[in-house]
Amino acid sequence: MKNILVPIDGSRPSHNALQHAIDIVNVYNAELTIVNITNADAVLDSFDVFEDMTDEKVKDLTQLAKDKSGYVLEKAMEAVPENLMVHTVQLVSTPEIGILSEADKCDADLIVMGRRGSHSLSEQLLGSASTYVLAHAKCPVLLAHN
Template sequence: MTDIKRILVPVDGSETSDRAIEEAIKIAEVYNSDIHILYVANINQLAINACLSDAILEAVTKAGNEILEKAANKVPEKLNVITTSETGSPSVTITDFADEIKADLVVIGSRGLGLVKGVLLGSVSQYVVEHAPCPALVVK
């Protein structure tokens, strides 16, 4: 990892995704990297696409835009930040997007599961670690 020009940070509004943004900023400041912030609306959890009303889709889009804006506002003006909102399965969408933008690094927040919170990776971060086309840094 000697040349990190594009850092992908998937966000969901959680504390761990906020910490992932903070870590990505530290790395970007050293390498003068672009930070790509990605929000993925997990439509699969809401309902089948054909059954979603316009009001639900509008609410999901609005919530995603607010999360992206909050995350982008954390990035210092001296760094280039690009925000993107997608819909679909977060795991696959994140790895596909990393490939599409030719990310040099993915910085993603972890999440604990059950009683062993903090020990196990969340299913999305685990998938990204295993399938990303570049190195992935998981932030607790």
């Protein structure tokens, strides 16, 4: 096992996933890739109407998303021991697509992610991004409980 990917969104479940990933990285002397994904749908939803989408608003939202993502990654890095090899990645995407894309890009051997409930029964049990990643990932996926 050479590289472990952990999606972080600042939530308690993602923090728990990071802790599990750190333990695994230590055992295998692997590298850790921490990714924060700003949900593209949420960015688009922040516009009342598309006619209001000016270049300035797009720049402002992009900067806001980068700032928030940077803060989440910074807080995550506080939990990572200094001796670990860590890569951080900021993406604007839908979470599940961003996770799978980054897993392919960094050739992840394992994805460790938190799980949260959402709408449908499977989403309530796992979370919509978790459900999608489990079904489509090319590598094993470990879901961390609260």
